[in-house]
């Protein structure tokens with residue numbers, strides 16, 4: 001499918017062309033008609049939202065047309081531009097060619113000439129797709145077991161990222177059956193990730209702000225109400241993540257731990273998978289089981305353990321945890337009942353002067369330099385592992 005937009009201050013020209021493009025649906029999708037030459041920031045937002053392959057750009061104002069071509073080239077190299085104008089004017093044609101435009105259409109925009117122009121550009125697009133800037137920092141927070149503190153860490157590490165170098169952070173609650181972000185932060189937008197998935201092909205800079213809430217310097221997308229009948233297609237997830245990647249620098253996903261298909265899709269896109277564990281036998285046992293399942297789908301090398309609620313005297317050392325789980329421990333967070341409780345009751349992030357608040361800030365600073373989490377060696381102390389039932393969990397909760 002070819003994604004297109006029209007930029008034309010001439011309404012009549014835009015309407016005529018839009019009608020012709022309708023003949024090519026669904027192979028050609030007209031995503032947006034803009035009746036003005038957009039300012040640089042608006043153009044950037046529109047590109048992030050629509051990610052077009054082809055822009056039909058009016059040259060009625062040759063200088064503004066040429067300026068827009070330059071912006072398009074810098075923001076999305078490889079994006080193809082077709083110049084348009086009301087009438088066939090050799091001067092405009094020359095100006096558009098000077099600006100680097102290869103195809104030019106005018107007059108009635110008949111189906112044959114539009115088809116020819118699109119065919120020519122499609123050949124170029126097959127060789128080189130437009131390149132849009134996309135977030136590389138995609139982080140999945142996966143609980144080893146329910147209630148180990150995954151949401152607490154995902155939220156507070158995201159907020160710390162937003163305070164730090166990263167200025168566009170999105171935290172998404174992907175725990176579709178018991179997502180807590182909405183309740184914890186008392187988020188009241190009506191819409192949720194479910195609406196984002198349902199409208200994934202029409203997401204843009206007008207719809208998106210209605211789905212998210214901005215808080216703590218970042219954007220949040222909550223999981224909505226419990227809906228066990230929800231079905232999510234892998235293609236919806238891929239399109240949604242692609243939209244998010246174009247619009248943010250860091251994406252953080254708070255997972256359910258059920259390893260649903262859609263969670264695995266997101267994990268496939270993630271740079272790091274942070275498996276949250278407490279230093280207790282049930283949590284570590286399940287972490288080990290999940291780790292061996294993730295190995296079967298080729299995701300084990302992205303896993304790092306976050307040890308949470310670590311008491312002053314822990315039953316297990318970091319080395320033992322690494323041996324048990326089969327993944328490196330990236331960070332240990334203290335058990336700080338008071339700070340966590342205070343944040344929860346006031347629907348806030350952890351106080352930055354608390355021990356665990358500080359730890360979240362410190363860990364967020366470390367993330368850009370974290371190498372993918374190479375799995376640990378085979379355990380030395382087999383006896384120590386005899387406790388643990390080593391099996392491969394089934395894929396739960398098929399979405």
Ligand SMILES: Nc1ncnc2c1ncn2[C@@H]1O[C@H](COP(=O)(O)OP(=O)(O)OP(=O)(O)O)[C@@H](O)[C@H]1O
Nearest residue numbers: 143146147148149150151152309334335336337340
């Ligand atoms: N480091 C910590 N110290 C003290 N309490 C904590 C800590 N981390 C989390 N908690 C508490 O543990 C409980 C579970 O936390 P949270 O909801 O973040 O876990 P979860 O893994 O996301 O759970 P769920 O399975 O419900 O998604 C909450 O009451 C939270 O306040």
Ligand SMILES: [Mg+2]
Nearest residue numbers: 150151175180
């Ligand atoms: Mg949670």
